[in-house]
Amino acid sequence: MTKVELYHNDMSSCSQKVRLVLEEKKIRWTGHHMNLRKGETRTKTYIKNFNKNGVVPTLVYKDDIIIESSIIMEYLEDTFPQNALRSSNPANIAQMRLKNRKIDDVLH
Numbered sequence: 850m851t852k853v854e855l856y857h858n859d860m861s862s863c864s865q866k867v868r869l870v871l872e873e874k875k876i877r878w879t880g881h882h883m884n885l886r887k888g889e890t891r892t893k894t895y896i897k898n899f900n901k902n903g904v905v906p907t908l909v910y911k912d913d914i915i916i917e918s919s920i921i922m923e924y925l926e927d928t929f930p931q932n933a934l935r936s937s938n939p940a941n942i943a944q945m946r947l948k949n950r951k952i953d954d955v956l957h
């Protein structure tokens with residue numbers, strides 16, 4: 850079975866968002882812990898191959914390399930339907946996206 854791989858950091862709230870979705874959906878994953886203080890997300894290799902912004906999280910599954918925590922969360926929901934976390938109601942989905950946008954644009 851193809852592995853889900855997550856480039857992340859234990860203190861990163863963006864990584865935590867993704868880890869919570871992986872846990873709730875019972876998706877098995879392999880972690881690559883990135884030391885932010887040592888600049889491990891700023892290497893040429895990581896920026897070129899995984900995350901052009903030089904940050905965590907980055908999710909790799911099959912040929913897909915997905916960045917941006919809120920987008921990764923929705924990618925996981927679309928790719929792994931078990932233990933659904935997203936409402937089927939379009940208005941509720943819109944509210945969820947507004948909340949995620951606030952976290953991304955304002956809080957973070």
Ligand SMILES: N[C@@H](CCC(=O)N[C@@H](CS)C(=O)NCC(=O)O)C(=O)O
Pocket residue numbers: 860861862863864885890903904905906916917918919953
């Ligand atoms: N909008 C991005 C933000 C990612 C981000 O800023 N990640 C931080 C940790 S929470 C990071 O990797 N910082 C490393 C650095 O700036 O060197 C997302 O939601 O994924």
